[in-house]
Amino acid sequence: MPTISTLEAVSAARWRVAISLTIAMMVVYFGFILLVAFNKPLLGTLVTEGLSLGVLLGVLVILVAWLLTWFYIRWANTHYDASLARLRAPQAREGAR
Amino acid sequence: MTSSLGQPNAIAITFFLVFIALSLVITAWAARRTKTADQFYTAGGSVTAFQNGLALAGDFMSAASFLGIAGLVALSGFDGLIYSIGWLVGWPIVMFLIAEPLRNLGRYTFADVLAARLRQTPIRIAASIGSLAVIA
Numbered sequence: 001m002p003t004i005s006t007l008e009a010v011s012a013a014r015w016r017v018a019i020s021l022t023i024a025m026m027v028v029y030f031g032f033i034l035l036v037a038f039n040k041p042l043l044g045t046l047v048t049e050g051l052s053l054g055v056l057l058g059v060l061v062i063l064v065a066w067l068l069t070w071f072y073i074r075w076a077n078t079h080y081d082a083s084l085a086r087l088r089a090p091q092a093r094e095g096a097r
Numbered sequence: 098m099t100s101s102l103g104q105p106n107a108i109a110i111t112f113f114l115v116f117i118a119l120s121l122v123i124t125a126w127a128a129r130r131t132k133t134a135d136q137f138y139t140a141g142g143s144v145t146a147f148q149n150g151l152a153l154a155g156d157f158m159s160a161a162s163f164l165g166i167a168g169l170v171a172l173s174g175f176d177g178l179i180y181s182i183g184w185l186v187g188w189p190i191v192m193f194l195i196a197e198p199l200r201n202l203g204r205y206t207f208a209d210v211l212a213a214r215l216r217q218t219p220i221r222i223a224a225s226i227g228s229l230a231v232i233a
Contacts, residue, residue, distance in 0.1 A: 018193040025193075029186045036179060043175075054175055058182050069189045076197075 010083045017075055021068050028064050032057055138205035157188075 035043055036054065043054030131137050144152070162181070169177030204210045208224035 014197060018197070021193045022190050025186060025189055029183065032182070033179065036175075052175075055178065058178055061182050062185055065186050065189050069192065072189070072193060 007087060010080070010087065013083075014080055017072065017080075021072055025065065025068055028061055032061050134205065157185075 035057070043052060043057065045053050047053055047056055166177060166181045169180055171177070199205075199210060202210055202213055204213055208221050211220045211224060
């Protein structure tokens, strides 16, 4: 997204990304917690010897947290900081609109 | 069966005191070099991302993680594991929502941020009581 030119647009884009990632994290986590709360037998089923579905999903929730963090950092480094740098550059200020 | 659990352990106490002394020496050394709030909270911005990651990891993988979670899992099984997952899930959310506004404000602590917008004294008192209640 190299076309972001105004500070408001950059800020709005950051909030969109932040809120989307927060919602994704909440859905994954509370989905897991609700499963624990209301469907214990399902999570108790053994995937393999000594590993229940509950533990496996718990590890997956942690991995999703890492994945979303990685995604945010990658987005911030490549798009967000680049847009901010363009806004701060003096010649871009005249060029923007 | 005899057990040494719960008995004073000279080696453990000695190492506890050694670590306390070492921490205090490092703190005193760092305090002499610290002149501004920027240096106090972020070491003047001279901490690299990797060093910061190490510090956060040290904070996160604390006694609470290793002893507390291990104890919780030992006592309540799967429910203890959920606790550690919820703890970790909070961190990305804090980063998504708070990290950038915090950086933009140029403040360092939660109370500083609130005090930037609200009346200083009551909000600092409320933040202090909240922190102390959670820790204690």
